[in-house]
Amino acid sequence: xxxxxxxxxxxxxxxxxxxxxxxxxxxxxxxxxxxxxxxxxxxxxxxxxxxxxxxxxxxxxxxxxxxxxxxxxxxxxxxxxxxxxxxxxxxxxxxxxxxxxxxxxxxxxxxxxxxxxxxxxxxxxxxxxxxxxxxxxxxxxxxxxxxxxxxxxxxxxxxxxxxxxxxxxxxxxxxxxxxxxxxxxxxxxxxxxxxxxxxxxxxxxxxxxxxxxxxxxxxxxxxxxxxxxxxxxxxxxxxxxxxxxxxxxxxxxxxxxxxxxxxxxxxxxxxxxxxxx
Ligand SMILES: Nc1ncnc2c1ncn2[C@@H]1O[C@H](COP(=O)(O)OP(=O)(O)O)[C@@H](O)[C@H]1O
Ligand SMILES: [Mg+2]
Numbered sequence: 001x002x003x004x005x006x007x008x009x010x011x012x013x014x015x016x017x018x019x020x021x022x023x024x025x026x027x028x029x030x031x032x033x034x035x036x037x038x039x040x041x042x043x044x045x046x047x048x049x050x051x052x053x054x055x056x057x058x059x060x061x062x063x064x065x066x067x068x069x070x071x072x073x074x075x076x077x078x079x080x081x082x083x084x085x086x087x088x089x090x091x092x093x094x095x096x097x098x099x100x101x102x103x104x105x106x107x108x109x110x111x112x113x114x115x116x117x118x119x120x121x122x123x124x125x126x127x128x129x130x131x132x133x134x135x136x137x138x139x140x141x142x143x144x145x146x147x148x149x150x151x152x153x154x155x156x157x158x159x160x161x162x163x164x165x166x167x168x169x170x171x172x173x174x175x176x177x178x179x180x181x182x183x184x185x186x187x188x189x190x191x192x193x194x195x196x197x198x199x200x201x202x203x204x205x206x207x208x209x210x211x212x213x214x215x216x217x218x219x220x221x222x223x224x225x226x227x228x229x230x231x232x233x234x235x236x237x238x239x240x241x242x243x244x245x246x247x248x249x250x251x252x253x254x255x256x257x258x259x260x261x262x263x264x265x266x267x268x269x270x271x272x273x274x275x276x277x
Pocket of ligand 1 (some may be wrong): 018038039040042043046047
């Protein structure tokens with residue numbers, strides 16, 4: 001079965017010659033939660049900008065449902081309808097006077113009726129738990145509220161795949177938890193999620209799959225439980241195994257966790273193991 005979205009041999013240099021992607025391969029399976037991990041400057045943002053057609057590769061191609069995508073106007077519109085992108089900086093995404101106006105921009109642009117647009121806006125605001133902010137001017141939102149408003153804008157298009165650039169960066173613990181909870185519900189409702197982060201602990205707790213980036217290439221992609229415990233491959237992306245994985249391995253060494261049992265992915269699972277021991 002072909003991937004829902006994939007990139008093969010993707011290379012890209014920014015004007016001026018900075019090479020950002022170097023023959024990169026990545027594949028996104030339907031319904032998955034894929035974390036793209038790597039240090040600053042590795043090419044994560046540049047990849048996301050390719051995955052919804054904002055940037056066009058110097059070479060290589062991108063496939064949706066196994067078919068190479070086109071860059072003509074109609075093809076791009078169809079593509080972006082299926083693949084939504086949430087930029088790292090919400091200020092780059094929000095532009096309308098109020099939250100509701102901003103979120104309705106996409107559906108209206110798709111040519112949907114006022115009634116359908118209202119339904120989509122209400123649904124998107126409810127999903128992010130910001131219905132009470134509908135009439136608030138976007139410049140009067142907190143950082144976390146802006147982030148959720150930007151995501152609501154992408155959601156109102158009902159994308160199959162949502163790409164999020166560093167979704168939790170800059171959020172406090174409670175703000176990050178709120179956001180992740182909303183993303184979890186979206187995933188459970190069938191949306192495929194792809195997000196960049198340099199936080200291995202976040203990827204460990206939240207993602208099914210991880211792709212490790214280094215110098216514009218994916219050096220490993222696979223199930224989180226495999227990729228994020230491979231110290232050698234993580235080191236290539238300047239990362240370390242997640243704390244819960246390291247503690248889980250220590251519990252295995254002490255005989256408190258069976259050899260074939262999975263490592264704890266959440267704090268309460270780890271505490272349960274310790275309390276049992
Ligand atoms: N607008 C731009 N113009 C020129 N070079 C850029 C631009 N944006 C990013 N780069 C370069 O491309 C490379 C990859 O950047 P980026 O995709 O932003 O990485 P990441 O998101 O992993 O931090 C870096 O070397 C960066 O300096
Ligand atoms: Mg980036």
